[in-house]
Amino acid sequence: MKKSARSWRLMLLVAAVLAVAALAVAVAGCGGSSTTDASGTPAPAISGFTPAPMTADTILGAGASFPAPLYMKWGSDYNGVAGVKLNYQSIGSGGGISAIEAKTVDFGASDAPLEQTELEANGLAQFPMVVGGVVLVVNLDGVADGQLKLTPDVLASIYMGKTTMWNDASITKLNAGVKLPASKINVVHRSDGSGTTWIFTHYLTDAAGSIWTAGADKEIPWPVGIGGKGSEGVATSVQQLSGSIGYVEYAYAKQTGMTTTQLQNKEGAWVKPSIASFTSAAKNADWKASLPSMYMVLVNQPGQATWPITGASFILVQKDQADASRAKTMFTFFDWGYSNGATAATSLDYVPIPASVYDLVEKQVWPTLTVSGTPVWP
Amino acid sequence: MSTVDLEVKPTSSGPRGAANAAPRGHRLGIGDPLFRVLATVCGITVAVAMFGLAGVLIYDSWPAITGLGTKMLTTVAWSPSQGEYGALAALVGTALSTLVAMVIAVPLALVIALLLVELVHPAVSRVVGTAIEMLAAIPSIVYGMVGLFVIVPYVQDHLVPWLLTTPLANVPGIKPGLQFQGGGLSIFTAGVVLAIMVLPFITAVSRDVLKMVPQVTKEAGYGMGSTTWEVMRKISMRYANSGIVGAVFIGLGRALGETMAVAYLIGSVYTDLPRSLFDPGTSIASLIANQFSEATRTLDLSALIELGLILFVITVLFQIAAQAWLRRVQRVTGGRA
Numbered sequence: 001m002k003k004s005a006r007s008w009r010l011m012l013l014v015a016a017v018l019a020v021a022a023l024a025v026a027v028a029g030c031g032g033s034s035t036t037d038a039s040g041t042p043a044p045a046i047s048g049f050t051p052a053p054m055t056a057d058t059i060l061g062a063g064a065s066f067p068a069p070l071y072m073k074w075g076s077d078y079n080g081v082a083g084v085k086l087n088y089q090s091i092g093s094g095g096g097i098s099a100i101e102a103k104t105v106d107f108g109a110s111d112a113p114l115e116q117t118e119l120e121a122n123g124l125a126q127f128p129m130v131v132g133g134v135v136l137v138v139n140l141d142g143v144a145d146g147q148l149k150l151t152p153d154v155l156a157s158i159y160m161g162k163t164t165m166w167n168d169a170s171i172t173k174l175n176a177g178v179k180l181p182a183s184k185i186n187v188v189h190r191s192d193g194s195g196t197t198w199i200f201t202h203y204l205t206d207a208a209g210s211i212w213t214a215g216a217d218k219e220i221p222w223p224v225g226i227g228g229k230g231s232e233g234v235a236t237s238v239q240q241l242s243g244s245i246g247y248v249e250y251a252y253a254k255q256t257g258m259t260t261t262q263l264q265n266k267e268g269a270w271v272k273p274s275i276a277s278f279t280s281a282a283k284n285a286d287w288k289a290s291l292p293s294m295y296m297v298l299v300n301q302p303g304q305a306t307w308p309i310t311g312a313s314f315i316l317v318q319k320d321q322a323d324a325s326r327a328k329t330m331f332t333f334f335d336w337g338y339s340n341g342a343t344a345a346t347s348l349d350y351v352p353i354p355a356s357v358y359d360l361v362e363k364q365v366w367p368t369l370t371v372s373g374t375p376v377w378p
Numbered sequence: 379m380s381t382v383d384l385e386v387k388p389t390s391s392g393p394r395g396a397a398n399a400a401p402r403g404h405r406l407g408i409g410d411p412l413f414r415v416l417a418t419v420c421g422i423t424v425a426v427a428m429f430g431l432a433g434v435l436i437y438d439s440w441p442a443i444t445g446l447g448t449k450m451l452t453t454v455a456w457s458p459s460q461g462e463y464g465a466l467a468a469l470v471g472t473a474l475s476t477l478v479a480m481v482i483a484v485p486l487a488l489v490i491a492l493l494l495v496e497l498v499h500p501a502v503s504r505v506v507g508t509a510i511e512m513l514a515a516i517p518s519i520v521y522g523m524v525g526l527f528v529i530v531p532y533v534q535d536h537l538v539p540w541l542l543t544t545p546l547a548n549v550p551g552i553k554p555g556l557q558f559q560g561g562g563l564s565i566f567t568a569g570v571v572l573a574i575m576v577l578p579f580i581t582a583v584s585r586d587v588l589k590m591v592p593q594v595t596k597e598a599g600y601g602m603g604s605t606t607w608e609v610m611r612k613i614s615m616r617y618a619n620s621g622i623v624g625a626v627f628i629g630l631g632r633a634l635g636e637t638m639a640v641a642y643l644i645g646s647v648y649t650d651l652p653r654s655l656f657d658p659g660t661s662i663a664s665l666i667a668n669q670f671s672e673a674t675r676t677l678d679l680s681a682l683i684e685l686g687l688i689l690f691v692i693t694v695l696f697q698i699a700a701q702a703w704l705r706r707v708q709r710v711t712g713g714r715a
Contacts, residue, residue, distance in 0.1 A: 092671035186559045191646030191660075193458075193672025217459035218672055226559045226658040227646025229668055240530045241562050 059330050062089040063096020063109030064195055065230075066249055067130050067313040070350050071109070074337050077344060081336070084329055093195050093218070100124060100316045106330050108316040111195020112218060116293035125319045125369055127294050127361040128312035129337065131351035133250040133278040134199050135309070137258040139238050140166065142179050146272045148261040149174045152207035152300075152308070155263070158185055158245065159204065160211060161224030166243060181243065188237045188246035191227025193218040199311035200247045203299035207266070207308060247309075250278070251349035265308045266300050277307035278351040287357050291364055312353075317369065324371040331366060331377050338362070432690065439684035441676055450684060456648040456665060458673065463681040465688070467651050471565060471644060471659035472689075476633045478569025478655060479576055483633075484626055486573070487580035492610055494581075495588040507585065514578035522639035525571035530643065533570075534562025538656055555653025563645035566655040571639050576629035583628060587621030588614055620706055627700030631693055637663040662689045 061071065068090035075086030091099070093110040100108030101122045113126055136155070138148060150158075154170050157163040163170060166180045190197045201216035214220050228234035231252045238246040238258065250273050253260050262270045271277050284303035290296040298310040315334065321327035338361075342352035353361075366377035436443075442450065446463050453464030490510065494503045538561035546552050554561070561567075591614045599609040615622075645658020646668055652659035660668075662685050673679045 094672040094674035098674050184560065191641070191648075192668040215460070219457060219459055219669070221455050221457040221460055221462065221649045222647070223649075224557065225647075226557075226563045227648075227660075227668070229641050229646070233642060236526055237563060240526060241534055241560055243560070 057083060057329070058085045058087055059107070059326075059333055060087050060105040061096075061107045061109060062091050062099040062105045063107075063316075064093045064111045064313055065090040066111050066132060066195055067109060067350070069251075070130055070341075070345055070348050073344050073348060074333075074341050077341075078333055078336055082332070084333060086333065092193075094193065097316065100318065103318060103322075106317070106326065109313060110316060111311060111313050112198040113293070113295045113297075113312070113314050114316065115295055119293055123319050124316050125365060126314045126316045127365050128296065128353055128357065129315045129334070130313050130345060131278055131282045131298065131310060131353060132313060133273050133281075133307050133310050133351070134196055134203075134247050135250050135253050135273040135307075136261045136263070137235070137238050137246050137248055137253050138261060139242055139244045139259065140181065141242070143259060145259050146262060147175075147178055148259075149264070149270055150261050151264045152204070153211055156204045156208035156212040159187060159189070159223070159225065160214065161187070162211070183243045186241045186244035187225030188228055188234050188241070188244050189222050189225045190219070190231075190234060191229050194230075195311070195313070196231065196247065196249055199297075199299060200309060202297050203309045206297070206300045254349050263308055265304075265306050266302055267304050267306070269304045271305060271307050273307050275346060275349070275351055277305050278310045279354065280305040281307055281310035282312070282351060282357060283354045287360055291360075292368070294361070294365060310351075319369055321369060321371045321376055324374070324376070327369075327371055327376040335362065335377075435683060435687040435690055439680050439687050442680035442684040445677060446681065446684075450681065454649070454651055456660075456669070458669070458675070458678045458681070463677075465662065465665070465685055467648060468660050468662045468665045468685065469688075470651055472634060472661040472663070474565045474652065474655065474659065475568045475572060475640060475644060475661055476630065478566055479572035479633045480626065480630060482570060482573035483577045483580055483629060487577050487584055487625070487629070488615075488622065490577075490581045491584035491588055492614070494585050496606065496610055496614065507582070510578045510581050512578075513574075514582070518575065518636060518639045519642075521571050521575050522642035525567060525639060525643045529567055529570060530562040533564070533567050534560045537561070541656075551654055552656065553654055555650075555657045557645075557647050557650050557652065557657045558654065559645065559658055561656035563643060563658055564656045565644060565652055565659045568640045568644040568661070569655070571643055572633045572636055575636060575639065576633050579632060580625045580629040583625035584618070584622050587618040587625065590621070591617045620703060624700050624704040627696055627703060631696045631700065634696065635663055635689060635693055637667050640664045641667045 059075075068088060071086065071088045075088060079085050088109075089095075089099075089105075093112060096105075096108035096110050097114070098108075099105045101124070109129070110126075114124065118124075119126060136150065140148070150171070151174065154163060154174065157170065164185055165182065166185055167182045172180055195218065197220070198216070198218045201212075201214070201220055204212035204214075205216040214223050226237065228237040228246065231248045234246045234248050235252050235256055235258060238244045238248075239256075248258070252258075253273070260273055262272050265271050280303045281298050281301040284306055285296060285298055285301045287294070287296060294314070296312060298312050300308045301310065317330075338353060338358040345352045362377065367375045369376045442463070450463055450465050451469070452466060453462065454466045455462045455464045456467065490506075494507055498506070541547060541552065542554075595617065596609055596613055599613045604612070640661050641664035644660055644664055646660050646664065647658040648660055648665065666682050666685050666689075669678070669682055673682050
């Protein structure tokens, strides 16, 4: 009995020594700004991101959280088809851009496209992978889904804090027959930087620039309103605050059964958010004019059926790929996503890229990407 | 298996007992030195972690400290896309939400602690005491969600509309400001949830301090003809006074740094100072949580790390104050704290 107690303590002691040793190694490893590998060459430590082992059958991606569920679904479907794994880290658009600039991933993903100059400065290329819509959600008693109508000017005025009551004449004029309360409009926006805000504020700037003067970016100094963290934060805030209005991705609004609004589009037609109205925006946009950068803001596009707050989510890759077989694997996956991923996309409430657009990407963009001078595609 | 078993056996086992009575590890002769080395390494690790953290925070926030200077502390708006890095709104929001939390939690915690120590049966005290300690183990995101789904709609739909019909509606601090959005997501709501979160910490420490009040002293009070209330107020509370202040500091430290619950409840307004408790605002920790994922430029990241440094310094100062106070308690009560 005594002996067992002693050996038990000895084991504890050994475990403690090991734990401390591990801790000491960890502290030493984190303390230095660079580590040295066995051959003596210093390897730069990239803060906060450790690349997984580079095997040819794993594609590494990181970035925007909005398309993450779709990329993960595609990844698992494609693994079944081709035996290639996709490791996608949903760390936000900004993180995705940093990761591809630092070449720690095969591709980055961003909801906001980069401008041509920025692409060139970092040797990157970009192309759209999937389309999504941003919709307005309200919490108003007695107002049904898709019933309330708003024009860009009214919406901008609400988000500027100029229109403050639901029974304001500018709103009731558009909504004859809808009972609007004499209560304050509680404005909700995102509190974190996000591609959704980037799309929404670009829409307000583009469609109601004379009223909306607060700028367009991933985060802006909001004139009015409260911030919700993430789409789920905005959605729950709107659900909890009566008389509130907010903007979220379509998938969120649909899956949580929130009350969406109609908007007046560029042609003056009233449209409801739907896969069809987002597709219309993607089809009617002049993608050819966006070449070679493919910088495209999909808001306020022409077309009778077009939902005006639509945005594309982009893939960012290095223009000069390091490894021919890895590049081939990755672009084969993207091609599979374009041509076979539409059903999965629609089932998750994303909008597939129209064939005319991905045809343009595969014929005009991919052939300009190279591995030591040879095009990676076709 | 019991320790008694281990200690009795050697002395009763004849001639070998004498050898076995020597300190454990004697056979190898390395037990004590090994443990000493181990303990020293562990101790140093804590110090290295602490100073390493401070060092990294200062190093990484240096671009912001030199580039932005005091603008960080004196300007209001935070919008990296516009080149604005003002943390004043976050500082004010942190102070106000913590104040609300303390005003609610401290009296409540004291009453509960007195109840547990002085008034209820020890068995009840144990059960209730354990329940309160379990409150401390709930992840903060859960408090944030409960706040969002239960407290926010109540404040928005009932409390604030009622409050605005009373004469209090025009009192500064309650009178809605420009950013008022119904009061549901506001500094007040964040403070209420913070109060629930720090309550177990303050209660547990206060209870332990009140337990230390010598029974003899209290009985002397009763012997003088005092009522229970008088004994609690004039003897227990006075005796435990400084210990309770220490407990409050511990709660304060936690409220200052709370992140996720506040991020969900405070309303996240970065562009204006709150004019009332029912206005939305922001706090240092929730601002960091909200802005970190999209902060990619050096200055953005550096400014956020400087916020972390500010919070670190404030928290350390409060902890030092709390430790100093608790040491004083030990001296006053003869080392029983």
